[in-house]
Amino acid sequence: MLKLEGLSRQFGGVRALDDVTLTVHPEQVYGLIGPNGAGKTTVFNLVTGLFPPTGGLLEFDGRSLQGVPPHRIAQRGIARTFQNIRLFQEMTLIDNVIVGMHAHLPYHFWDLLLRTPAFREAERRARARALQLLHRVGLGTLCEELAGNLSYGNQRKLEIARALASRPRLLLLDEPVAGMNATEKNEIMALIRSLRQDRLTVFMIEHDMRFVMGLCDTVAVLNFGRIIAEGKPAEIQANPAVIEAYLGQEEPA
Amino acid sequence: MDWSSWWDTYSTLVLSIGVYGMLALSIYLTLSCGLLSLANAAFMGIGAYMSAIATLQFEWPFAFALFLGTVLPAAVAFLIGIPVLRLSGVYLAMATLGFGEVVRVVLLNLDITGGPLGLNGIPPLTTWWHVVLALALTVALLQALRRSRIGRAFEAIREDETAARLMGIATDRIKLLAFVLGAAIAGLAGGLNAHYTFTLSPGNFGFESAVDILTMAVLGGIQGVAGPLLGGAILTLLPELLRGLQEFRMAANGLILIAVVLFMPQGLWDPARFRRWRRSRGTRAEA
Amino acid sequence: MFAQQIVNAISLGSVYALFALGFTLVFGILGVINLSHGGIFMVGAYAALLLLTRFEIPFWAALPLAMLAAGLLGLAIDLLILKQLRKRGAPHLMPMIATIGAAILMTSLSQGLFGSETRRFPLDLFDQESFSWGPVTIPVLQAGITALSVLLMLLMVWVLKRTRIGQALRAVAESPKAASLLGIPVERLFHLTSFVAAALGGAAGILIGLSFDAISPFMGQPMLHKGIAAIILGGLGDVRGAVLGGLFLGAAEVFAVTVLSSEYRDALSFGLLFLVLLWRPQGLFGASATRSA
Numbered sequence: 001m002l003k004l005e006g007l008s009r010q011f012g013g014v015r016a017l018d019d020v021t022l023t024v025h026p027e028q029v030y031g032l033i034g035p036n037g038a039g040k041t042t043v044f045n046l047v048t049g050l051f052p053p054t055g056g057l058l059e060f061d062g063r064s065l066q067g068v069p070p071h072r073i074a075q076r077g078i079a080r081t082f083q084n085i086r087l088f089q090e091m092t093l094i095d096n097v098i099v100g101m102h103a104h105l106p107y108h109f110w111d112l113l114l115r116t117p118a119f120r121e122a123e124r125r126a127r128a129r130a131l132q133l134l135h136r137v138g139l140g141t142l143c144e145e146l147a148g149n150l151s152y153g154n155q156r157k158l159e160i161a162r163a164l165a166s167r168p169r170l171l172l173l174d175e176p177v178a179g180m181n182a183t184e185k186n187e188i189m190a191l192i193r194s195l196r197q198d199r200l201t202v203f204m205i206e207h208d209m210r211f212v213m214g215l216c217d218t219v220a221v222l223n224f225g226r227i228i229a230e231g232k233p234a235e236i237q238a239n240p241a242v243i244e245a246y247l248g249q250e251e252p253a
Numbered sequence: 254m255d256w257s258s259w260w261d262t263y264s265t266l267v268l269s270i271g272v273y274g275m276l277a278l279s280i281y282l283t284l285s286c287g288l289l290s291l292a293n294a295a296f297m298g299i300g301a302y303m304s305a306i307a308t309l310q311f312e313w314p315f316a317f318a319l320f321l322g323t324v325l326p327a328a329v330a331f332l333i334g335i336p337v338l339r340l341s342g343v344y345l346a347m348a349t350l351g352f353g354e355v356v357r358v359v360l361l362n363l364d365i366t367g368g369p370l371g372l373n374g375i376p377p378l379t380t381w382w383h384v385v386l387a388l389a390l391t392v393a394l395l396q397a398l399r400r401s402r403i404g405r406a407f408e409a410i411r412e413d414e415t416a417a418r419l420m421g422i423a424t425d426r427i428k429l430l431a432f433v434l435g436a437a438i439a440g441l442a443g444g445l446n447a448h449y450t451f452t453l454s455p456g457n458f459g460f461e462s463a464v465d466i467l468t469m470a471v472l473g474g475i476q477g478v479a480g481p482l483l484g485g486a487i488l489t490l491l492p493e494l495l496r497g498l499q500e501f502r503m504a505a506n507g508l509i510l511i512a513v514v515l516f517m518p519q520g521l522w523d524p525a526r527f528r529r530w531r532r533s534r535g536t537r538a539e540a
Numbered sequence: 541m542f543a544q545q546i547v548n549a550i551s552l553g554s555v556y557a558l559f560a561l562g563f564t565l566v567f568g569i570l571g572v573i574n575l576s577h578g579g580i581f582m583v584g585a586y587a588a589l590l591l592l593t594r595f596e597i598p599f600w601a602a603l604p605l606a607m608l609a610a611g612l613l614g615l616a617i618d619l620l621i622l623k624q625l626r627k628r629g630a631p632h633l634m635p636m637i638a639t640i641g642a643a644i645l646m647t648s649l650s651q652g653l654f655g656s657e658t659r660r661f662p663l664d665l666f667d668q669e670s671f672s673w674g675p676v677t678i679p680v681l682q683a684g685i686t687a688l689s690v691l692l693m694l695l696m697v698w699v700l701k702r703t704r705i706g707q708a709l710r711a712v713a714e715s716p717k718a719a720s721l722l723g724i725p726v727e728r729l730f731h732l733t734s735f736v737a738a739a740l741g742g743a744a745g746i747l748i749g750l751s752f753d754a755i756s757p758f759m760g761q762p763m764l765h766k767g768i769a770a771i772i773l774g775g776l777g778d779v780r781g782a783v784l785g786g787l788f789l790g791a792a793e794v795f796a797v798t799v800l801s802s803e804y805r806d807a808l809s810f811g812l813l814f815l816v817l818l819w820r821p822q823g824l825f826g827a828s829a830t831r832s833a
Contacts, residue, residue: 048419074421086416088409098402099409103421105402112401113394119401166421289633336818342632343573343776347768348817351810354765358807460761464640471637500656504648510641514634515624 001026001201002047002078002170007056008225009042016042018225019056024170024218029192029202031216031233033209035245039225040205041083044172047203048080049073060170075103079168081159083175083205089148093139093158096147097130100165133161136194138187153184160191171195173204177211185211213237221245264381266493268449271384272442273489275391277469277481279438282395284475285404286431287411288338291463292349293439295356296326298458300440301447302366305375308448310365315378315448322444323437330436334429341414353463360455371454372447379448387445391438395478407431439466468506472513474520483522543676545794551686553790555751558689559744559763560770560782561696562737568713568777569733572632576617576639577741578764579646582757584610584742585749586650592662606746607739614738617642618731626730643760650757659755685747692743693783696736700779709733713777762806769809773816775823785823 002024009017016039024030032040046053047060049070058065065073079100088096105126111119134140137157142150147158156176163171176192177185185208192202192215206212212219213233220230223245229236236242276297283290304322307313313321337348360366367373398404406427409417418424447453465488473484488506495502513520559581566574588606591597597605621638670679700706711719712729720726748763749755770789774781789809796808816823 050415050419069423070415070418071421071423074419080419082416086413088412088416090412091405091408095405095408099405099417099422100420102402102406102409107402109403112403113397115397123401162420289636340817343636344772344817346573346633346636347772348814350765350768351814351817354810355807355814358804362804460765464644467637467640500652501648504645504652507641507643507645507648510644511621511638514630514638514641515621518628518630518634 001028001061002203003057003059004043004047005057005059007043007046007053007058009039009046009051010054015225017046017053020222020225020227022220022227022230024201024203026201027196027199028217029196029204029215031212031219032203032205032222033207033212033219033236034222038222040222041174042225043222044080044174044205047073047172048078071103074166077167077169078172079163079166079170080172081156081163081174081176083178085152085155085159087147087155087158087162089146091147092144093134093147093150093161094127094130094143096158096162097133097165098126100162101126101130102166104167130161130165133164134158136164137161137191153180156180157184157188160188164195168200170201170203173202173206175206176204177206177208189215265449266489268379268381268384268445270486270489271388272446273466273469274482274485275388275438275442275445276466277473277485278391278395278478279435279442280466280470281475281478281481282431282435282438284470285411286407286428287414288428288431289342289346289467290349290432290435291346291460291467292330292333292352293435293466294458294460294462295353296330296436296439297443297446297462297466298356298360298453298455299326299329299443301443301453301458302360302372303440304444305372305447305453306365308378309372309375315376319441319444322447323441326440326443327433327437330433331429334432338425338428338432350460350463353458353460357455357459360458366455367453369455371452373452375447375451375453377449377451379445384445387441391441392478392482394434399478403427403430464510465506468510470520472509472520474522476519476522476524480520480522484520487521543674545798546791547676547678547682549791549794550787551682551751551790552794553787554686554689554693555744555747555786556766556770556790557783557786558692558740558747560767560774560786561693561779562740562744563767564771564774564777564779564782565696565733565737565740567771568779569709570618570622570626570730571716572622572635572639574617574622574639574734574737575636575764576642576646577737577767578760578762579643580610580613580617580738580741580760581745581748581763582650582755582760583613583646584745585755585759586654586659587742588746588749589659589661589755603743603746607742610742610745611735611739613646614741615731615735617738618734622734623727623730643764647757647760654757656757660753661750661755681750685751689744689747692740696740697779697783705729705732766809769813772813773823778823781823 004020004022007017007020008015020043032043034040045051046058047065049065049068052067060076060078088099091099105122107119107122131140131143134143137160139154139157139161147155150158160173160176177188180188189211195202216233218230219233219236221228221236221242228241228245229239231239276293280290280293300322303325304318307318307321308315333352337345337352340348361369406417406422409420409422410424410427414424469484469488470481471484472487473482474480491505492502495505498505519526563574563577566572566577584606587609588602591602591605592599617639621642622635625635625638670677671683700709708719708724709729711722711724712726716726748759766789770785771782773788774783774785789812792808792812793805796805800808
């Protein structure tokens with residue numbers, strides 16, 4: 001579904017990513033782990049078109065993503081969340097989610113000027129679906145709150161709801177449970193499992209090993225911008241190169 | 254004082270409240286998607302000159318003249334918007350300031366615009382209902398946008414442009430739309446203004462006017478369409494009220510800008526503040 | 541003829557550069573576009589005029605005193621407006637809007653206090669002599685103006701490059717947060733920068749007032765526009781760029797008059813600025829090395 005081949009990216013003289021090759025298959029939960037600063041978020045930034053790769057291939061559904069602007073990539077079916085949460089703080093929860101549906105509101109400029117039935121119907125449906133999504137991530141009762149007033153964990157949940165609003169086929173989650181307590185982590189785990197049942201493909205970056213190993217079908221390890229291992233969670237945990245990379249960096253819990 | 258003599262004295266002022274309200278709304282439109290554009294005075298000037306030339310020199314019907322005065326600035330905005338809107342923040346403000354200055358100097362030097370003397374004897378065609386209608390249409394347009402996917406996109410871009418793009422919003426096109434619509438509204442306001450003040454000169458559309466328009470929106474607040482209208486009305490009436498101050502009159506505008514930014518950054522019309530007030534009064538009533 | 545034009549270009553350009561230097565310092569170090577810099581420039585000129593005519597102080601003393609007055613005004617704007625906005629972490633458009641307000645206030649107050657008419661420095665102030673050197677004639681006054689602005693600029697560059705304060709300032713320009721972690725008194729340097737930048741702006745006001753033989757409450761606005769053009773030509777926040785941008789603009793204006801009609805001269809700075817922004821937003825000279833605007 002998503003294919004990265006020999007992908008690299010330099011910033012100034014620094015190689016943030018070097019010859020990264022990996023494939024995320026449909027309906028898979030794919031995990032990307034690695035020490036801080038290994039270049040994980042850079043992978044997401046390249047996939048979503050925030051900046052172009054300096055070399056290599058990037059394909060989604062067999063079509064190249066090269067030179068495609070970010071909003072088109074989003075419209076093709078890739079949605080993401082952010083490591084440092086980027087919600088629309090001064091908007092309500094429900095409006096945040098409806099913004100995610102932007103490209104799926106099928107009315108014209110004239111419809112909104114004249115408030116035609118098509119416009120009203122589309123807006124009514126959007127609200128209803130947004131509410132549904134908020135309930136799904138457990139924020140339904142807060143729908144008219146401002147996003148900026150939410151707790152940290154709830155902000156992460158709202159980001160997932162907003163990303164889901166665009167009906168993605170591939171969901172990129174950048175550290176979805178960072179800063180969450182154990183209960184919240186379990187909620188997110190259950191949510192991702194239910195998303196997989198809906199045949200959504202998930203590609204995530206996460207530091208919490210219990211979380212990654214419990215959810216992912218395949219895990220890749222990035223260190224200093226290079227993939228040093230890829231495989232099933234059990235294989236990764238036993239891989240000496242991985243253990244080496246993590247030694248002195250942080251505890252693989 | 255009977256009605257007709259009151260109207261003779263104050264009609265210009267009343268019409269100006271409406272016209273400046275429209276100008277404040279035109280800059281509100283761009284501010285609401287996070288763009289500080291200082292080009293609106295120039296767009297007003299283009300619209301004013303275009304429609305005045307149409308009625309004065311070609312003797313075309315007023316409605317058609319206003320139409321031209323709306324479309325020409327929008328077309329200019331479209332052309333310069335494509336490159337200029339790639340800039341953001343202070344760079345955009347500077348570029349639009351530069352554009353305004355170029356427009357002023359061009360108006361000053363063309364023959365058809367009357368050069369430094371400007372245009373005189375423009376027919377007095379604007380009546381109160383023209384202004385009311387134009388203002389009502391503008392408000393209706395902006396309200397319709399606000400409660401639609403386009404309005405939400407404006408707000409999303411203002412808060413976090415990158416996140417908005419990644420939500421599938423074609424931010425370039427949405428920003429261009431705000432810029433072009435703002436120019437159209439400013440141009441229409443200019444056309445109306447020209448046909449009740451009877452004269453135009455390039456100096457009316459320079460940096461000071463750009464700042465005046467900005468002051469209206471900042472003073473009123475940009476949390477909704479009511480704010481700019483309120484700001485426009487206050488700044489139109491203020492010089493009348495401060496007539497006694499003579500040369501110091503402009504100082505009030507300066508003080509207002511500073512005071513609003515320091516003490517009331519959301520502007521006068523701030524629904525969130527009203528809600529807080531209502532809430533605190535409610536709890537006091539219960540106690 | 542051509543040589544004479546070059547001399548005129550350098551003379552005009554060096555005063556523009558002096559103005560732009562203070563302007564760009566504030567942007568580079570405080571991260572703020574201070575749109576009251578034109579107002580400060582005008583106040584500097586009036587302060588010198590007042591000292592010379594009302595108090596009959598000699599020019600060599602009036603110049604530093606007027607610079608001091610302009611500097612204190614800049615410091616006041618920093619303390620009363622910019623500092624408050626920094627504390628609140630206000631978005632970057634806020635200081636621009638507030639300093640536009642301060643500029644309007646200054647213009648209006650000067651208009652009320654001194655009247656709208658154009659004033660002049662006393663005529664007997666300087667030698668009316670000129671140097672002649674081949675085809676080139678340089679009035680003593682013009683030479684003095686150029687020398688003074690170059691001197692002030694060299695002094696500034698020396699301070700920035702060679703002194704401990706300059707080193708600290710460069711650290712702040714890089715990142716105020718990191719600088720404060722290093723124990724650099726960031727707030728005090730902000731105040732100092734505002735003071736020095738305003739003093740330079742005031743000096744430019746006096747020199748322009750001398751070279752055009754005209755002082756008015758409205759002289760700040762067109763100068764501000766030129767300053768904006770100069771620092772954008774040079775790349776925002778870049779000291780060397782501001783100086784080059786000012787010189788470039790002066791030259792462009794002097795030579796434009798020979799090609800274009802003089803009415804279009806005022807649009808030139810903005811026409812240039814407009815093109816540069818579209819083509820090379822980081823400025824003509826060098827890469828943009830400062831914090832994002």
